Amino acid sequence: xxxxxxxxxxxxxxxxxxxxxxxxxxxxxxxxxxxxxxxxxxxxxxxxxxxxxxxxxxxxxxxxxxxxxxxxxxxxxxxxxxxxxxxxxxxxxxxxxxxx
Amino acid sequence: xxxxxxxxxxxxxxxxxxxxxxxxxxxxxxxxxxxxxxxxxxxxxxxxxxxxxxxxxxxxxxxxxxxxxxxxxxxxxxxxxxxxxxxxxxxxxxxxxxxxxxxxxxxxxxxxxxxxxxxxxxxxxxxxxxxxxxxxxxxxxxxxxxxxxxxxxxxxxxxxxxxxxxxxxxxxxxxxxxxxxxxxxxxxxxxxxxxxxxxxxxxxxxxxxxxxxxxxxxxxxxxxxxxxxxxxxxxxxxxxxxxxxxxxxxxxxxxxxxxxxxxxxxxxxxxxxxxxxxxxxxxxxxxxxxxxxxxxxxxxxxxxxxxxxxxxxxxxxxxxxxxxxxxxxxxxxxxxxxxxxxxxxxxxxxxxxxxxxxxxxxxxxxxxxxxxxxxxxxxxxxxxxxxxxxxxxxxxxxxxxxxxxxxxxxxxxxxxxxxxxxxxxxxxxxxxxxxxxxxxxxxxxxxxxxxxxxxxxxxxxxxxxxxxxxxxxxxxxxxxxxxxxxxxxxxxx
Numbered sequence: 001x002x003x004x005x006x007x008x009x010x011x012x013x014x015x016x017x018x019x020x021x022x023x024x025x026x027x028x029x030x031x032x033x034x035x036x037x038x039x040x041x042x043x044x045x046x047x048x049x050x051x052x053x054x055x056x057x058x059x060x061x062x063x064x065x066x067x068x069x070x071x072x073x074x075x076x077x078x079x080x081x082x083x084x085x086x087x088x089x090x091x092x093x094x095x096x097x098x099x100x
Numbered sequence: 101x102x103x104x105x106x107x108x109x110x111x112x113x114x115x116x117x118x119x120x121x122x123x124x125x126x127x128x129x130x131x132x133x134x135x136x137x138x139x140x141x142x143x144x145x146x147x148x149x150x151x152x153x154x155x156x157x158x159x160x161x162x163x164x165x166x167x168x169x170x171x172x173x174x175x176x177x178x179x180x181x182x183x184x185x186x187x188x189x190x191x192x193x194x195x196x197x198x199x200x201x202x203x204x205x206x207x208x209x210x211x212x213x214x215x216x217x218x219x220x221x222x223x224x225x226x227x228x229x230x231x232x233x234x235x236x237x238x239x240x241x242x243x244x245x246x247x248x249x250x251x252x253x254x255x256x257x258x259x260x261x262x263x264x265x266x267x268x269x270x271x272x273x274x275x276x277x278x279x280x281x282x283x284x285x286x287x288x289x290x291x292x293x294x295x296x297x298x299x300x301x302x303x304x305x306x307x308x309x310x311x312x313x314x315x316x317x318x319x320x321x322x323x324x325x326x327x328x329x330x331x332x333x334x335x336x337x338x339x340x341x342x343x344x345x346x347x348x349x350x351x352x353x354x355x356x357x358x359x360x361x362x363x364x365x366x367x368x369x370x371x372x373x374x375x376x377x378x379x380x381x382x383x384x385x386x387x388x389x390x391x392x393x394x395x396x397x398x399x400x401x402x403x404x405x406x407x408x409x410x411x412x413x414x415x416x417x418x419x420x421x422x423x424x425x426x427x428x429x430x431x432x433x434x435x436x437x438x439x440x441x442x443x444x445x446x447x448x449x450x451x452x453x454x455x456x457x458x459x460x461x462x463x464x465x466x467x468x469x470x471x472x473x474x475x476x477x478x479x480x481x482x483x484x485x486x487x488x489x490x491x492x493x494x495x496x497x498x499x500x501x502x503x504x505x506x507x508x509x510x511x512x513x514x515x516x517x518x519x520x521x522x523x524x525x526x527x528x529x530x531x532x533x534x535x536x537x538x539x540x541x542x543x544x545x546x547x548x549x550x551x552x553x554x555x556x557x558x559x560x561x562x563x564x565x566x567x568x569x570x571x572x573x574x575x576x577x578x579x580x581x582x583x584x585x586x587x588x589x590x591x592x593x
Binding site: 015035 | 222223226227230234237238241247250251253254257258261262264265268269271272275276279280281
């Protein structure tokens, strides 16, 4: 029987995959993919908990997360195109002009 | 609440208007200003009263809340935005890269921040946070002729969205642990769970705190601050420094005071480490900077440290600590806004550079600007007779009252260090002969922008001296009393 724990473990695994992706990938497009994986991991968690409690607000949360993720990527891809036009590269290492 | 709707309506209208070829940028700027002014006036009508209610419960259920607390923060955010739009007038006119849509995004971002302090659900808080951040990402990257802008925008976007995801994961954990994400109810559920295992809630709340620490640029997450502030245009960095932090504090204070009250002790040690590291590292970063803009960005990290001192003392001296945070936010907002605004006015021309060395002997050429800049530096350093001093005074006394004498000492030491990098500018301006910099390109004191900056400087001094001179005029006491009142409104059932 698949219970809440299994879903939460899946959330954890997906989240770790996404987190490693964000930290390791230098391709900006891949970076956005990793962010999406992270968000969807959270979505699974929300929906599973929502089903567990029989409470709909978690599913509502998931819908809004999908919408926000889309708008975030829209801004991100816009910037990506801008950067590619200018520098001909979508690599994170081409971004390091400023030093902290 | 009406103010919130007014700003949202204004933003949408402005977006539609900016598509018309007849409408020029000056009109958009004026429109944004008028919308903000109406919003501020609407907010001020209920300022200083004690109340709390859920607006339109049929539509929003309990997702939004209106109380004295959120009205106080609304007033700060709106006046910050208003001052930004006044200060930016000159800048936006000289730099032709800005387009009309910029002002619409500006209003959207203000709307997001106001929504954040009104949020009474983790979901609405997340949406508000994203509205504010997304508009800011675009605002930072707006002048796309500069690689620096695009890069700053990118950096903020990638890191900011990661921080947002941590907030979501945290909310998922809290939801799993408590079964609700409505503020207020979460606190009640937590009370009934006390004595049982609440580790899931603690993990979730810690993840939410990570987002919070990132957005206010506290220690482990401070690296983006200097680059992003330096990369964005000056009015935008002023806006970010002054108002976004206010909104974030507004939400997180509500969350901590109302909902996570029973488990707040868990983070005491964590916060003490974070505060000391923030103060140390922020001071270090501020000392090594050569550019004035980067120094102000780095010093904003130190100011975050001071605010966190008050934040941690909430547990033991709730009322005075919470109201001291609110008061310090006002003080910092005025000083930072003034400093950033004046520098943006000076550096409106591309040729003018704003490193320390460029200000050698500035006072002999532009005495009034130098005087104003000195006032802002004095206030940021917390010298008596400025509003910055009063703010710091309340924070440190609050910390001592709560038993965190050590933290108060750390804060005072950081203040001493900060005198070095703030006074270096004053010393360079006054005690050296004028160098042959391009001061010709510095605009003369004319128009609305210098007037606003001058008024801010006066407000800083007046806030520090208090109402001893002008009787029957609201002063520091009024602000701090209203802060206390807004704190009380959090606990009305």
